[in-house]
Amino acid sequence: MGMYMLPSVITDIVGSLAMIVLSFLSLRYTFLLVRRDPDNFLWSFLHYFCLTLAIFAISRAMGHMVKQALLIGGQKEAWKIISPFSGGLNTLLMISVSSVTIYYHKGVEGYRAIQKKAESLRIANRDLEKASTTMREMNLHLEEMIEIRTRDLALSEEKFRNFFHNSKDMVFFCDDTGIILDMNRAGLEMLNYNEDTNPDLSLNRLFADHTGLETFYSTLLDQKFIDDFEIEFIKKDGSVICALLSATALYDNKGTFRGCEGIAKDLTRLKTMTSQMISTEKMASVGQMAAGVAHEINTPLGIILGYSQLMKDDFPKDSEEFENLVVVERQSQACRKIVADLLKFSRQSGSSHGKADINEILTDVLAITEHNLHLDHIETERCFAENLPVITGDEEKLRQVFVNLINNAQHAMEDEGGVLTVRTRFSEEKGMIIASVMDTGTGIDQTIKHRIFDPFFTTKSVGKGTGLGLSVSYGIIQDHKGTITIESPVMYKNSCQLTPGTAMHIHLPVPDKTTTTD
Amino acid sequence: MAEIITLDDVEDAVVLIRKILTRRGHTVHTFTEEEDTIRYAYENHIDLAILDIKLKKMSGIDVLAELKRLQPEMKSIILTGYPTVETARDALSFGANEYCVKPIDKLELETKVEKVLAL
Numbered sequence: 001m002g003m004y005m006l007p008s009v010i011t012d013i014v015g016s017l018a019m020i021v022l023s024f025l026s027l028r029y030t031f032l033l034v035r036r037d038p039d040n041f042l043w044s045f046l047h048y049f050c051l052t053l054a055i056f057a058i059s060r061a062m063g064h065m066v067k068q069a070l071l072i073g074g075q076k077e078a079w080k081i082i083s084p085f086s087g088g089l090n091t092l093l094m095i096s097v098s099s100v101t102i103y104y105h106k107g108v109e110g111y112r113a114i115q116k117k118a119e120s121l122r123i124a125n126r127d128l129e130k131a132s133t134t135m136r137e138m139n140l141h142l143e144e145m146i147e148i149r150t151r152d153l154a155l156s157e158e159k160f161r162n163f164f165h166n167s168k169d170m171v172f173f174c175d176d177t178g179i180i181l182d183m184n185r186a187g188l189e190m191l192n193y194n195e196d197t198n199p200d201l202s203l204n205r206l207f208a209d210h211t212g213l214e215t216f217y218s219t220l221l222d223q224k225f226i227d228d229f230e231i232e233f234i235k236k237d238g239s240v241i242c243a244l245l246s247a248t249a250l251y252d253n254k255g256t257f258r259g260c261e262g263i264a265k266d267l268t269r270l271k272t273m274t275s276q277m278i279s280t281e282k283m284a285s286v287g288q289m290a291a292g293v294a295h296e297i298n299t300p301l302g303i304i305l306g307y308s309q310l311m312k313d314d315f316p317k318d319s320e321e322f323e324n325l326v327v328v329e330r331q332s333q334a335c336r337k338i339v340a341d342l343l344k345f346s347r348q349s350g351s352s353h354g355k356a357d358i359n360e361i362l363t364d365v366l367a368i369t370e371h372n373l374h375l376d377h378i379e380t381e382r383c384f385a386e387n388l389p390v391i392t393g394d395e396e397k398l399r400q401v402f403v404n405l406i407n408n409a410q411h412a413m414e415d416e417g418g419v420l421t422v423r424t425r426f427s428e429e430k431g432m433i434i435a436s437v438m439d440t441g442t443g444i445d446q447t448i449k450h451r452i453f454d455p456f457f458t459t460k461s462v463g464k465g466t467g468l469g470l471s472v473s474y475g476i477i478q479d480h481k482g483t484i485t486i487e488s489p490v491m492y493k494n495s496c497q498l499t500p501g502t503a504m505h506i507h508l509p510v511p512d513k514t515t516t517t518d
Numbered sequence: 519m520a521e522i523i524t525l526d527d528v529e530d531a532v533v534l535i536r537k538i539l540t541r542r543g544h545t546v547h548t549f550t551e552e553e554d555t556i557r558y559a560y561e562n563h564i565d566l567a568i569l570d571i572k573l574k575k576m577s578g579i580d581v582l583a584e585l586k587r588l589q590p591e592m593k594s595i596i597l598t599g600y601p602t603v604e605t606a607r608d609a610l611s612f613g614a615n616e617y618c619v620k621p622i623d624k625l626e627l628e629t630k631v632e633k634v635l636a637l
Contacts, residue, residue, distance in 0.1 A: 298620050298621055299526075299620065300528075302534075302620045303528070303530045305623070305624075306535075306622060309538075309624035310538055310624060
């Protein structure tokens with residue numbers, strides 16, 4: 001072997017060493033990579049590739065270096081024996097490297113398939129997570145919703161509770177036997193049970209009228225409700241109030257009658273108003289009728305009166321005929337007065353409104369009546385307010401009113417005597433003059449109190465009163481936009497002692513200063 | 519004495535007036551129909567007409583206006599059933615010299631007739 005071979009030998013040996021070193025460096029690098037990311041297929045593949053390469057490098061490089069050493073050592077024969085083994089080992093290793101390389105493709109495919117699976121799994125996972133988030137949100141929302149609903153329910157409950165408690169009408173619930181389960185304050189107040197705790201009430205006992213109760217139940221069961229049913233309730237003290245009842249029947253799921261809920265309105269005020277209206281209406285219609293009758297009677301009456309007066313002239317003054325005609329004339333005159341009263345009552349007679357001083361009117365009236373009062377042992381007392389404002393009115397008619405009131409007072413005291421007090425005062429806040437005529441007489445019976453303003457109603461004996469005095473007075477005061485009120489029996493201080501009697505108060509409005517100046 | 523006519527829808531009422539005033543020496547013609555009264559006024563002189571305000575067809579005021587047209591010098595008294603200021607004022611504004619409220623008092627009628635005739 002010549003020296004010319006030296007560079008190639010050195011290159012072979014150094015190259016083989018470098019191959020071993022480099023392959024091991026690669027192996028170490030891939031090992032590190034695999035350690036860091038054991039799941040990565042590529043790194044694993046490279047690791048095994050490098051491992052094979054390293055073994056191949058050792059086998060090949062060692063083979064070359066052994067060959068060079070043997071050749072240098074002149075052991076050509078020995079190399080010839082080893083050479084086939086080395087070549088075979090190299091070939092095997094080369095096959096394994098190439099097979100690993102070929103396998104790379106399949107491996108990548110497999111890896112991709114796995115990756116895909118993993119990806120889809122991750123997507124599924126993500127979806128699941130999303131679903132779970134939504135679920136959690138929904139859950140959270142549900143709680144919120146429940147909270148809102150609960151709040152709404154509380155509000156609604158409060159609203160209905162307030163309605164129940166604050167209602168000015170009676171609201172109640174009762175069971176199928178009519179026992180009141182719950183009733184609001186207004187209802188209890190209406191029935192005077194407001195001071196009792198849990199009063200034992202039932203419809204059966206509250207209804208004043210048995211037939212009413214039957215009608216109530218039959219209607220309720222028939223049409224499941226009852227509307228504006230007018231009934232009378234018995235109050236705690238036994239007195240009766242009128243009420244307007246509306247109720248709805250309550251049924252359970254099976255359709256069994258369980259009771260009812262009802263609202264009742266106190267009609268007492270309405271009744272009073274209606275009766276007042278009816279009374280006013282009655283007055284008006286009686287007035288109209290009276291005016292018609294009066295007018296019809298007027299003519300024949302005038303003829304009777306005229307003829308009796310005419311015939312009186314035909315007889316000597318001391319004859320019986322003359323006397324009889326005087327009676328006819330007197331009685332006709334009495335009729336004439338009634339007719340005139342009737343016409344006044346119907347307000348057909350004209351009125352002239354001017355300035356009227358109530359104190360002056362009362363002084364006039366007392367001057368005329370006082371003599372009569374004294375005959376019945378009735379004393380008069382005057383309590384006139386000073387500086388009483390002047391009102392607008394018909395002096396003549398107002399005088400008539402006071403004459404009527406004083407006549408009635410006199411009538412009430414004619415047997416026993418007494419004190420007649422006439423009082424005037426001015427209520428600045430109401431803008432009213434209050435003129436009162438009070439007596440110490442018998443008082444007005446409660447049973448007739450509501451009838452005393454009715455036309456033709458009188459307690460006086462026949463011939464003493466027409467029953468029109470107060471009706472006429474009522475009409476006149478109404479014309480003056482005033483009111484008459486009765487107080488009887490009234491206890492008022494009279495000469496330091498309380499005396500029962502009747503007081504009639506007349507309220508008359510004082511016109512505003514602006515209207516009085518013109 | 520005076521020529522007087524009296525008109526009312528009630529016969530008895532006019533007869534009464536006739537009787538009362540005849541005794542005072544007047545000549546009284548009684549009527550219950552508006553047309554008869556007006557027809558009479560066309561042909562006869564009248565000093566005084568006593569008319570009821572409420573008649574069968576016309577109002578006493580209308581009859582008065584018609585009579586006044588025929589005999590402007592005629593005096594008149596209106597009888598009214600309703601003693602209201604308005605009807606009284608109306609009667610006077612339509613040319614009546616006086617008014618009497620029904621039922622008529624004999625003395626009142628006599629006095630008022632004399633008073634009106636003396637005008």
